[in-house]
Amino acid sequence: MRKFFNVLKIILTVILFAYSLCFLLFIFVMPKERRFDFAGHMQGTYLSQSMFDVLTWQHPTYAKAYFEQSVALNKRGEYAKGFRLLDRAVELDPKMHLGYRGYMKLRFLRDYDAALADLDRLDSLTPNHTDAPWGEDIDFLRGEAWFGKENYRKAIRVFNRSLENQGEDWADIQTFVYLGMAEHELGNYERAISEFQRALKYSASTPEAHLGLAQVYREIGNPGLAREHILEAEKSMAYKREDSYNEYLNEIYYIDIAAMKKDLDLETASTTTADEHSRS
Amino acid sequence: MTKTNLFLLLSFLLAASLTGWFYYQVDHEVGEINFDGSLDDPAFELCDEDRVQQDYSPVGANYRGGKKAIEKEILDRLQEKLLFEGSGIITLRFVVNCNGETGRFRIWTIDGKIQEKESIQEQIHIFKASVAQLKHWEPGSWKEKKFDSYYQVNFKIKNGKITDIF
Numbered sequence: 365m366r367k368f369f370n371v372l373k374i375i376l377t378v379i380l381f382a383y384s385l386c387f388l389l390f391i392f393v394m395p396k397e398r399r400f401d402f403a404g405h406m407q408g409t410y411l412s413q414s415m416f417d418v419l420t421w422q423h424p425t426y427a428k429a430y431f432e433q434s435v436a437l438n439k440r441g442e443y444a445k446g447f448r449l450l451d452r453a454v455e456l457d458p459k460m461h462l463g464y465r466g467y468m469k470l471r472f473l474r475d476y477d478a479a480l481a482d483l484d485r486l487d488s489l490t491p492n493h494t495d496a497p498w499g500e501d502i503d504f505l506r507g508e509a510w511f512g513k514e515n516y517r518k519a520i521r522v523f524n525r526s527l528e529n530q531g532e533d534w535a536d537i538q539t540f541v542y543l544g545m546a547e548h549e550l551g552n553y554e555r556a557i558s559e560f561q562r563a564l565k566y567s568a569s570t571p572e573a574h575l576g577l578a579q580v581y582r583e584i585g586n587p588g589l590a591r592e593h594i595l596e597a598e599k600s601m602a603y604k605r606e607d608s609y610n611e612y613l614n615e616i617y618y619i620d621i622a623a624m625k626k627d628l629d630l631e632t633a634s635t636t637t638a639d640e641h642s643r644s
Numbered sequence: 645m646t647k648t649n650l651f652l653l654l655s656f657l658l659a660a661s662l663t664g665w666f667y668y669q670v671d672h673e674v675g676e677i678n679f680d681g682s683l684d685d686p687a688f689e690l691c692d693e694d695r696v697q698q699d700y701s702p703v704g705a706n707y708r709g710g711k712k713a714i715e716k717e718i719l720d721r722l723q724e725k726l727l728f729e730g731s732g733i734i735t736l737r738f739v740v741n742c743n744g745e746t747g748r749f750r751i752w753t754i755d756g757k758i759q760e761k762e763s764i765q766e767q768i769h770i771f772k773a774s775v776a777q778l779k780h781w782e783p784g785s786w787k788e789k790k791f792d793s794y795y796q797v798n799f800k801i802k803n804g805k806i807t808d809i810f
Contacts, residue, residue, distance in 0.1 A: 373648045380655035387662045408698075411669035439700060440675030441735040441752055441796045444760040473733060473758070474800055474808055608700040611711045611810050619709040 391415065396423055400432065408436040427456035431464065438472055439609060454482075462486040463497025467505060471610050476509040483509070494529045501526045504536055512613055516546040537563050538605055538614065541572045545614060548580055556580050569600035575616050578624055587628055594624050675794065677739060677748045688739075688747030690792045696739060697784045697793040705740035705793035708780035714797060715809035718774040722799075723806055725770045731756040734763070734799040736771050742790035744781040771799075 391399075396419055403415035416433035419426055431453035437446030450468065453461040466482030469475045483506050486495055495502040503526035510519035523543050527535050544559035557580055563573035574597035581590035598621050605612055645653075676696070679686075690696065697703050707714055728734070732755040739748045749772045753761040775797070784793035800808040 370648055373652045377648070377652045377655045380652075380659040384655070384658045384662050387666065406670070408673045408675075409670055410672045410674070411666070413674060414669055436674045440698070440794075441737050441798075442675065443733065443735065443752070443758055444754050447758040473798075474810060475756075608702070608704065615710060615712070617709045617712065619713060 467498040571597040571600040691742035703784040737796040
């Protein structure tokens, strides 16, 4: 009987050690790409962060790991830690990560000068190539940064360059919206109308363009057209530009429409109801 | 203790520690805010302590009119009371519970070079008080069910003045 228990204890010991060994192999020894994928899929958990810590400790020049580890931190507002990691990724592989850092500085920090510095540097590293950081045309992002800096003339120049890069048919509709807004800011009402109309030519359901037109028409003393466009803006709000991470610079809300309707002596009850059902 | 027993005990302790560590690592996330008796109001309750949604998830909370509306409602009052030297960003992260109430405020501060900057305790109260005045929270929801959710607001500061809330 005693021999039986001894054998059982040895078997249990082997199983428990094997179990622990599997854990350790998984964390320290498995190919780095597989561990990277696993940590990426577990994004945000402490386990993911710990696995990236191990990966970057074992492979101090693994730029992708620093970049991926930064994502959850920046999404959740821990910018000092997140950007420290992202800076390291950029240091190791600027061509690959400068665009993302520029995008993050633009959209998450609204640090327009720093975003432009990164995007310009990326552009200089990739001559004869039009970059698309995080899937958006580099000049669209630079245009947004200049718009954020309230340098509307520069924004117009850069947004127009974005249209040249991509061709008008393929450009982001918001390029025309921003162009309209920038022209409006400069008091160029006819040009603003033309740019907002250009957005509507490609998609009649662009509430930002309708709202922009309503504002311009109200200012130039055409309340009839202003009313028409504010109602169209309200109807097309389901297609408004929004992002679950951050508010866009030109993001509009039902309350903007309600305020404009009030100015134009239009009924506002429906917008209040709509507001309660919107994401924002 | 025999060698067999010693090895069994060691193997058990190692396996148990690793399992506990693994469970803790999987169960906790960056940015989560747990109740802290020294900071949080015990009257603020969550509907499901184990399932607080991220603000960017499809069932995350929102404020009616977005950050633009938040800026409009609290900027002036906040500006007068702000204690911040230089430039940077104050990030306020908190929970909007399933009833649309706010609590468990935490604050992170960075300077213009994205380096951590110490938050002044007094400042936390000022921001908490401002956000607590906001009345149009839309708790996270899916179909008929309401969820607790995180929410975060960035206050961009230039030369001691708030220039943007987003």
